[in-house]
Amino acid sequence: MRSAAQIKGHPLHPMLVAFPIAFGVAAPVADSVGVIGEWATLWSAGAYLATAAVIGGLVAGVPGLIDYVLVVPPNSSASRRATWHLGVNLAALALIGAGWAFRHPDTLQPGTGTIVAEFVGLAVMTAGGWLGGTLVFRNQIGVDHRYAGAGKWKEATLTGKGGETIEVASADELKVGQMKLLHVNGLRVVLARTESGYSAFDDRCPHRGGSLADGVLACGTVTCPWHGSQFDARTGAVTAGPAEQSVQTYHVEEVGGRVRLVVPAG
Known part of the structure; x- marks a missing residue:
């Protein structure tokens, strides 16, 4: 079904999700390499990348939420799958954001809890992406038929x-x-x-x-x-x-x- 949040037929949600995914992958990598190499600049970048992942995910979620409410057929298997997609991705963003609780407040150096939370968040985000792909390719949500x-x-x-x-x-x-x-x-x-x-x-x-x-x-x-x-x-x-x-x-x-x-x- 055609996306309700689109520009000239192009759905906004899949266009925007690339950003939180990229930031979500880069954050734990930057933090891990920064800690191993004692490279403060790199782990500082990891802190900002984690923040960008959370913000980017919330922004990308807005058009996704619009399609969830207006496009996904109610009382359907796609509706249940979309609910899981929404919940799983919110959990992923929460995990990545929770990593800040283990950072040093002054140096931004990540603790073990930071890196673990970010990698687990990335794994959960991957599961959310799998659900999103199923919604598009199997349930055809956001597909504009001609x-x-x-x-x-x-x-x-x-x-x-x-x-x-x-x-x-x-x-x-x-x-x-x-x-x-x-x-x-x-x-x-x-x-x-x-x-x-x-x-x-x-x-x-x-x-x-x-x-x-x-x-x-x-x-x-x-x-x-x-x-x-x-x-x-x-x-x-x-x-x-x-x-x-x-x-x-x-x-x-x-x-x-x-x-x-x-x-x-x-």
């Missing part, structure tokens, strides 16, 4: 009373094979255009919670991008597993060149 002949990712936030009919798109806004993610009163609904017209259904794949709006729509069938489950875009019925449950569909109609959705109750 559909041949069908435009770019589309998303909109709408409100309305249950049972009310609201306008969600113009009749020519979507091409056949394209989908649009609608946030309707907090509910994620996919508006899809198939060869036989418009349809609407839940965004959540019942298997592991993958975003169907982020999948592929072809020949009236939507395919979940995570594990390949397939559903009939008009009825919501499962046409291929591993999902076993159908997805909820909603009434949508095309009137006077506008596409209108009946707001789900509740």
Whole structure:
């Protein structure tokens, strides 16, 4: 799913995480070599690198937190993985920062506790990076799909009373094979255009919670991008597993060149 914290389609979080990773690697190395070689300048650099790692990690975490709240599908395996990713990386920064407690306040010389905390923090950060990579390459968080002949990712936030009919798109806004993610009163609904017209259904794949709006729509069938489950875009019925449950569909109609959705109750 396209990142909410991005510049011209480029997610900010993966652009920024390179800095705390680099500082997090350099800090314990500089401190260790500085202590072994009794090189005060180097261990002083280690102190500043550790500080930069913590600050850089917090800055990089801001766009990551935005995507965690706005992009990661709720009630999904990716949501649980993203929560671990967040917690593990915060723990890594806390460990690196805790190393300051063992430094000499005047010379900044690191104690054994400093170096141990920094290396453990680096190991924990590596685990956090593994989780982050899984979120991108397996769950496709932050991936901006482009559909041949069908435009770019589309998303909109709408409100309305249950049972009310609201306008969600113009009749020519979507091409056949394209989908649009609608946030309707907090509910994620996919508006899809198939060869036989418009349809609407839940965004959540019942298997592991993958975003169907982020999948592929072809020949009236939507395919979940995570594990390949397939559903009939008009009825919501499962046409291929591993999902076993159908997805909820909603009434949508095309009137006077506008596409209108009946707001789900509740």
